[in-house]
Every structure is written in C-alpha cells, then in structure tokens.
Amino acid sequence: MKIFFVTSNIGKVKEAKAFLEPLGIEIEPLKISYPEIQADSLEDVVKFGIEWLKDRIPGYFFIEDSGLFIEALNGFPGVYSAYVYKTIGLDGILKLMENVENRKAYFRSVIGYYNGNVHIFTGTVQGKISYDKRGTHGFGYDPIFVPDGYEKTFAEMTTEEKNAISHRGKALKEFHRWLKENLKY
Ligand SMILES: O=c1[nH]c(=O)c2ncn([C@@H]3O[C@H](COP(=O)(O)OP(=O)(O)OP(=O)(O)O)[C@@H](O)[C@H]3O)c2[nH]1
Ligand SMILES: [Mg+2]
Numbered sequence: 001m002k003i004f005f006v007t008s009n010i011g012k013v014k015e016a017k018a019f020l021e022p023l024g025i026e027i028e029p030l031k032i033s034y035p036e037i038q039a040d041s042l043e044d045v046v047k048f049g050i051e052w053l054k055d056r057i058p059g060y061f062f063i064e065d066s067g068l069f070i071e072a073l074n075g076f077p078g079v080y081s082a083y084v085y086k087t088i089g090l091d092g093i094l095k096l097m098e099n100v101e102n103r104k105a106y107f108r109s110v111i112g113y114y115n116g117n118v119h120i121f122t123g124t125v126q127g128k129i130s131y132d133k134r135g136t137h138g139f140g141y142d143p144i145f146v147p148d149g150y151e152k153t154f155a156e157m158t159t160e161e162k163n164a165i166s167h168r169g170k171a172l173k174e175f176h177r178w179l180k181e182n183l184k185y
Contacts, residue, residue: 001183002026003113004061006053008033011139012064012168018159019172025179030057042067042079043120046112054114062113062175066167068141070129071104072097081141090133090144103128107145109167111175119178123170138162 005016005027013029020027034049042065049063067081073096077084084092097103105128111121126148133143135155142154147165154162163169 001179002028002059004028004030004057004059006030006032006034006049006057006061006063009139012066015159015163015166015168016064016172019163019169020176023176025176030061032056034063036065036082039079042108042110043122045079046110046120047118050112050114050118057114060113060115062111064109064111064168064171066107066109068145069106069108070097072100072102085140090141093129093141094132094144097129103130105129105145107141107167109171111171113175113178121171121174121178123167123172123174125165125167125170 001024003025005013007013007029008031013027017027032053034052036045037048039045039048045065046063049065053061053063067078069075069078077093104126106124106126109123113119113121128146128148130144130146130153134153135143135157137157137159138155145154146152147154154166163172
C-alpha cells in the first residue's frame with residue numbers, strides 16, 4: 001500500500017521510509033505546507049493540519065508534528081520547536097542552558113493519519129541536553145540530544161539506531177501496528 005506523508009522535512013521522510021518501507025508500506029512525500037496553529041499541544045496542531053489538508057490530498061495521508069521539551073525551561077521550545085530552531089538555533093538553546101544543571105528533556109512525536117477518519121499515534125523519548133553539539137547524522141536538535149541510557153547524541157546514531165528508540169520511531173511503531181490490524185495487508 002501507498003501512503004502520502006505531507007511534510008517539508010526530508011529528515012522525517014528518511015526516518016519514516018527506513019521504518020515503514022521494509023514493512024511493505026510505500027511512503028510518498030508531499031511537500032505541501034499547511035498552517036501550524038499556535039496551540040498548547042502537538043495534537044491540536046496535527047488535528048488542525050489534517051482538517052485543512054483532507055480535501056486537498058489525493059489519497060490516504062499522514063502528517064507529524066514534533067517538539068523538544070526542556071524541563072529547566074518549563075517545556076520550551078515545545079510546540080514552538082521549529083520556529084525556535086530557525087531563529088535562535090542550537091547555539092541559542094545551548095546558551096539558554098549555560099550553567100543550568102538540570103539537563104533533562106524529552107522529544108515527543110504526534111502522527112495524525114487520515115483515511116476518512118483521524119487516527120493519532122504518539123511517541124516520547126526521555127534524555128538530556130548535551131553541553132556541546134556532537135554528530136552529523138539526523139536533523140534539527142539531534143546534535144544536542146542524548147537519549148537516556150546512551151552517551152551519544154541522536155546525531156551520532158544511524159537512522160536505524162535512532163528509530164529503534166526515538167519518539168518518532170515509537171509513534172511509527174504504533175502507527176504500523178494499527179495499519180496491520182486494520183488493513184490486514
Ligand atoms: O533533533 C531532532 N530530532 C528529531 O527527531 C526531531 N523531530 C523534530 N525535530 C525538530 O523539531 C521541530 C519540529 O517541528 P515540526 O514538527 O513542525 O517539523 P518541521 O517544520 O521541520 O517539518 P513539517 O512540519 O513540514 O513536517 C523542527 O525544528 C525539527 O527540526 C527534531 N529535532
Ligand atoms: Mg513544521
């Protein structure tokens with residue numbers, strides 16, 4: 001089966017393909033930008049996005065909204081992660097975290113799939129903000145995020161290694177489980 005993935009982020013496409021294509025689900029990326037509302041939760045952003053997109057996409061599709069939530073910053077950048085990444089970037093976050101001992105943070109991913117109805121799948125990974133940027137793989141905040149139980153950042157992992165433990169990997173796993181049960185492919 002083929003599903004559209006509406007996103008402007010090729011890093012997300014790479015991860016979704018690495019996860020779902022070996023399972024027999026073809027992913028076709030569609031770079032259509034949709035409004036991302038200023039909401040309190042990633043779920044609300046995803047639900048609004050689906051409502052806006054559903055009559056514009058020629059088939060079943062999903063979108064994904066994700067964010068980095070830093071404990072010492074009361075959850076910032078959270079739902080604003082993309083904007084903060086584009087403005088102050090990794091150096092800005094490291095600067096905000098200078099002399100901050102509590103490095104705890106988590107990533108959250110919310111996938112919304114539309115097949116006539118909306119289905120939501122989520123994943124979280126706990127970790128820490130590093131003191132400097134490390135690694136060249138991945139995208140976004142990967143060079144400054146160290147998942148719990150590891151010494152290396154997400155950017156020092158291969159796509160497969162990251163998918164096995166990441167927020168998006170967990171959400172994709174839930175999504176795949178649902179597809180298998182409901183489509184019997
Ligand atoms: O280190 C990271 N590891 C990840 O696994 C990850 N996933 C998302 N992000 C960043 O968090 C923001 C999400 O915003 P976001 O969901 O709106 O994505 P986006 O705008 O890049 O693409 P899209 O909205 O077109 O799909 C963006 O700045 C992403 O770079 C990540 N950073
Ligand atoms: Mg976005």
